Amino acid sequence: MxxxxxxxxxxxxxxxxxxxxxxxxxxxxxxxxxxxxxxxxxxxxxxxxxxxxxxxxxxxxxxxxxxxxxxxxxxxxxxxxxxxxxxHGIHPEPAERRAARAVERLRPAARERGGDVEWAGLKGRVAQVRVSEGGGGCGAGCGAAASGLWEAVREAVLAAAPELAGVERLPEPSGRRAAPAFVPLDALARPASRR
Known part of the structure; x- marks a missing residue:
């Protein structure tokens, strides 16, 4: 010693x-x-x-x-x-605040990849998080990227607040996903006479 x-x-x-x-x-x-x-x-x-x-x-x-x-x-x-x-039970911040901050730290990276993460709170000792993977233009490997985002969220929350029992992924509320870009076919066929 x-x-x-x-x-x-x-x-x-x-x-x-x-x-x-x-x-x-x-x-x-x-x-x-x-x-x-x-x-x-x-x-x-x-x-x-x-x-x-x-x-x-x-x-x-x-x-x-x-x-x-x-x-x-x-x-x-x-x-x-x-x-x-x-x-030792002496962390000065509650688990909920530490976990919410961990999710917020991941938000810019998730948004850069067309997705988002959102802290939804605690249910007992389980963190609740919404994860959206983004949408359109997602090619091969998109599912793996989405899975990677969820795993990163889960790991970050449990690292920040290891006393939590787990992390639950909540479904996105209906109407929250961005609509895919849509250009009507007749708009493409019209001459561009007005500029």
Whole structure:
């Protein structure tokens, strides 16, 4: 542990490294929980107590952290820190607001591709989102692109608010899709005499 305190910034974890370690921790804890005996129970209790102390330290850090103009601590924007704050139940923003912001961040990219995404709210612990894939002119592979958009939305919402149980895709309300471009045949046949 003393060596860890003296680590240089070059030794810090990347997001991918942190994700790999979190997955490994989950696996190890699952193995421990399946093993019998008092030593295992004491080890799991030590992990729980350590987690509680780290959670308290994070809560105190949030109290001292400078906030954004809307009162949200800037440190909570970091994905890994945000996950820890959620784990300890101390994230300063409600899950609904974090998930809605994740959808809004995807909106420009969706619109560039002729579609749109819209936050519709929470139903219990399930996020509800409308996703439109756009329309006309969509050639081969369009279904794959639409599927990719929905998957990106689902992943972004659950990354921003991992405590949610899922993401539900709502149907588009009737009348919301843009009408396909239509040029009457007789308009093409008329001479362009007036200009």
């Amino acid at each position: 003393a060596e860890a305190a003296g680590q240089s910034p070059a030794a810090r974890l990347t997001d991918a490294d942190a994700e790999a370690r979190l997955a490994r921790i989950d696996g190890l804890l699952a193995e421990l929980e399946a093993a019998p005996g008092p030593t295992v129970r004491r080890a799991l209790e030590a992990v729980r107590l350590l987690s509680e102390v780290y959670g308290e330290a994070l809560a105190r850090l949030l109290e001292h952290a400078g906030g954004e103009p809307d009162g949200r601590p800037a440190v909570a924007e970091d994905e890994l820190v945000g996950h820890l704050l959620v784990l």
